[in-house]
Amino acid sequence: MQLTPLQHLFPTAAATTTAAATPKDNTKNTISIILATAFFALLFLITLSSSSTSSSFSITSSSALTRPDPRLFPAHQSPFAKIPSDPTPPSIAYLISGSKGDSGRVLRLLYATYHPKNLYLLHLDLFAPQAERDRLAITVQSVPIFRAAQNVNVIGKADFAYSKGSSAISATLHGAAILLKLSKNWDWFVNLGAGDYPLVTQDDLLHIFSYLPKDFNFVNHTSYIGWRESKRLKPIIVDPGLYLSQKTQMFYATQKRELPNAFRLFTGSSFSILSRNFMEHCILAADNLPRILLMYFSNTPSSLSNYFPTVLCNCRQFSKTIINHNLQYLAFEKSPSRQVPHTLNSSEFDSMIRSGAAFATEFRFDDSVLDRIDQEILGRKPGHVVPGGWCLDGEPGNVTCSVWGDADVLRPGPATARLEELMLKLLSNGEYRSRQCIVE
Numbered sequence: 001m002q003l004t005p006l007q008h009l010f011p012t013a014a015a016t017t018t019a020a021a022t023p024k025d026n027t028k029n030t031i032s033i034i035l036a037t038a039f040f041a042l043l044f045l046i047t048l049s050s051s052s053t054s055s056s057f058s059i060t061s062s063s064a065l066t067r068p069d070p071r072l073f074p075a076h077q078s079p080f081a082k083i084p085s086d087p088t089p090p091s092i093a094y095l096i097s098g099s100k101g102d103s104g105r106v107l108r109l110l111y112a113t114y115h116p117k118n119l120y121l122l123h124l125d126l127f128a129p130q131a132e133r134d135r136l137a138i139t140v141q142s143v144p145i146f147r148a149a150q151n152v153n154v155i156g157k158a159d160f161a162y163s164k165g166s167s168a169i170s171a172t173l174h175g176a177a178i179l180l181k182l183s184k185n186w187d188w189f190v191n192l193g194a195g196d197y198p199l200v201t202q203d204d205l206l207h208i209f210s211y212l213p214k215d216f217n218f219v220n221h222t223s224y225i226g227w228r229e230s231k232r233l234k235p236i237i238v239d240p241g242l243y244l245s246q247k248t249q250m251f252y253a254t255q256k257r258e259l260p261n262a263f264r265l266f267t268g269s270s271f272s273i274l275s276r277n278f279m280e281h282c283i284l285a286a287d288n289l290p291r292i293l294l295m296y297f298s299n300t301p302s303s304l305s306n307y308f309p310t311v312l313c314n315c316r317q318f319s320k321t322i323i324n325h326n327l328q329y330l331a332f333e334k335s336p337s338r339q340v341p342h343t344l345n346s347s348e349f350d351s352m353i354r355s356g357a358a359f360a361t362e363f364r365f366d367d368s369v370l371d372r373i374d375q376e377i378l379g380r381k382p383g384h385v386v387p388g389g390w391c392l393d394g395e396p397g398n399v400t401c402s403v404w405g406d407a408d409v410l411r412p413g414p415a416t417a418r419l420e421e422l423m424l425k426l427l428s429n430g431e432y433r434s435r436q437c438i439v440e
Contacts, residue, residue, distance in 0.1 A: 069148035072116045072390060072407045087210040089410055092202075093119045093186040093276075095175035097161065098194035100128040103136045105194040105365055110140075112378060114385040115202035116149040116407040119186050121175050123155045127247060133158060145385060145401060153182065160241030165250060166297055167241025168270070168304040176279045187214045189274045195362040196271070197370055199329065200415040201378055203388040205358055207412040208419050215321045218273040221266045221309035224440040225259075232267075232302045233259060242298070260296060263289075264439060266309035271361065272326050274308065278318055282311060289315055313437035324435040325426050327419075329360035345369055353377070353415075356422030377415060 094113060098106040106122055114120070122140070124133045137154040146152045155178070161171040172191050179189065188209065198205075225233065236253035259265060282290045290311050297303035297310075312318045329352045333342045343362050344352070346369040352360050363370060374380040379387055384400060389411035391401035426432055 068116075068150050069404065071404045072149055074406055075408065086207075086410075089117055089206040089210050089408055090187040090214065091117045091119065091183075091185055092188045092190055092206070092209075093121070093176075093179040093183070095121050095123060095172065095179065095189070095191045096194075097123045097125065097171065097175070097191070098128070099125050099161075100132070102128065102194040103132050103139075106136065107139060108366075108370075109192060109194065109197065110152065111383070111385050112374070112380060113192070113198050113202060114145075115206065115388060116145070116151065116390055116404075117206065118151060118202065119179055119183050120152040121155060121179055121182070122153070123171065123175055124158060125161045125171065126158045127160070128158070145404070148404065149407070153178075160244075160247075162239055162241045162250065163270075163304075164301050165237060165239030165241055166294075166300065166303045167239045169294070169297065169307050170242065172304065173283060177283050180276075180280065180283065187276055189276065189279050191271065192359070193271075193361070195364075196328075196359055197361075197363055197373060198358065199352055199355075199360050199373065199377060200358050200419055201386050201388060201413055203410040204412050204416040204419060207410045207416055208423060210410075212423075213321075215275050215277055215318075216323055217275050217278055217312060217318065217321050218323045218326050219309055219312060220268040220272070220326045221313060221322065221324055221437065222268065222440065223264055223266050223313075223438065225265060225267060232306070233265065233300060235301055236299050237301055238299065263293070263310070263314045265306065266313045266437065267306045268309040269326055269328070269330070270302075270304045271328050271359070272308055275321065278312070278321070281315070281318065282308075287315070319437050320433075322436055323426055323432050325422075327358040327422070329355045329357040330362075346372065349373075353418065356418040358419060379413070 092115075096106050096109055096113075103124060106124065110120060110122065122136060124136060133154065133156065137156070140146055140152050140154055143152075155175070159167065159171040159174055161168050175191070176189055179186065234256040236255060236257060238251040238253070240248045240250065281287065293307060293311055293314075297307050300306070309322075312322050329344075330341055331344060331348055331351070333340045341362060343364055344360060345364075345367060349369055349372060374382075381400075385391075387401055389409035390405050390407040392403040392405045393400060
């Protein structure tokens with residue numbers, strides 16, 4: 001299958017924050033100490049991964065394969081490079097996160113998004129007991145294709161991730177840092193939660209992405225702050241996930257702070273698809289901007305939805321790589337003051353599919369609409385991965401994928417056309433240039 005429109009579009013595939021005023025009394029001194037301490041705690045948690053990845057359970061053991069199965073990656077074994085008729089498929093690094101009781105949902109999401117070319121890191125936060133984390137790792141070890149491809153890992157030393165605090169940024173960057181160290185070969189980073197689910201197969205997604213520049217970042221963003229100024233940007237909080245090993249309440253300071261004037265704030269959603277180059281910039285680059293913004297957002301509510309859009313739009317190197325759409329379907333309930341996302345169900349199945357989105361959120365545990373997505377979109381049976389071009393026995397009626405072939409061979413399905421249509425809409429006629437980091 002050829003994507004002529006996408007081939008035509010892409011023939012080849014230090015500022016300082018002024019948020020805190022000069023201390024004039026003991027109260028402001030206390031606030032400054034809280035801000036600085038939170039930043040260094042956040043930075044310390046992120047950099048833990050740079051010294052070692054021993055905190056991750058690998059799916060392989062001492063008796064397992066030392067290299068990926070050559071049937072899945074024959075090009076790695078042959079001295080003769082093949083000449084592909086289509087662009088070489090990219091690789092996506094997935095961080096799949098959950099909490100207490102979410103191991104089943106995380107495993108189902110892994111099956112639904114699995115492809116041998118991708119890399120997966122599973123994280124159950126510290127709200128989940130260690131026994132649940134161990135059971136997830138053992139289950140992953142028992143799946144033959146995961147052992148053969150050696151591309152699924154489970155974090156053994158978990159982080160806290162309070163959704164309303166900055167520990168969510170810490171957990172995300174920590175996971176991305178581990179993925180950067182595990183492999184040099186992935187191209188995009190996707191952070192999925194237990195309530196997310198794909199609306200396309202990985203063959204569909206990799207086929208479309210093989211025609212795109214690898215520096216694209218898919219992030220919902222806007223500079224219009226509105227109600228978020230008083231609710232999410234001016235309040236000062238202390239996120240216990242950065243300091244404590246036990247669950248406790250979030251601490252809110254009575255004081256508020258002014259918005260910065262050294263950089264422009266942007267907000268968006270917590271889900272995004274980010275390029276490897278950008279993730280390396282946030283974690284490893286000498287540029288001080290990502291760390292300045294970490295310091296600012298370390299005591300800000302719901303900071304994950306603000307951090308990546310703000311870094312992207314304040315960095316000249318990346319501001320022109322951002323697409324103002326995260327390829328995720330999200331439905332809202334109208335409230336008097338603002339839009340509130342609601343849980344998806346079978347009544348919205350047709351709307352989800354027509355959207356052309358690659359992912360959707362938020363789903364209830366084992367909702368019947370997930371079974372319908374498996375049957376009608378992904379072609380997946382319970383307890384099995386989604387069949388693809390690498391799965392030689394993945395024809396209708398036999399989707400066990402017990403016989404493996406070349407992982408570079410893709411077999412896109414009908415969802416490819418819907419995703420292509422959305423992509424062309426986002427990229428054609430200067431649409432994406434006109435919506436990049438606009439100051440409103």
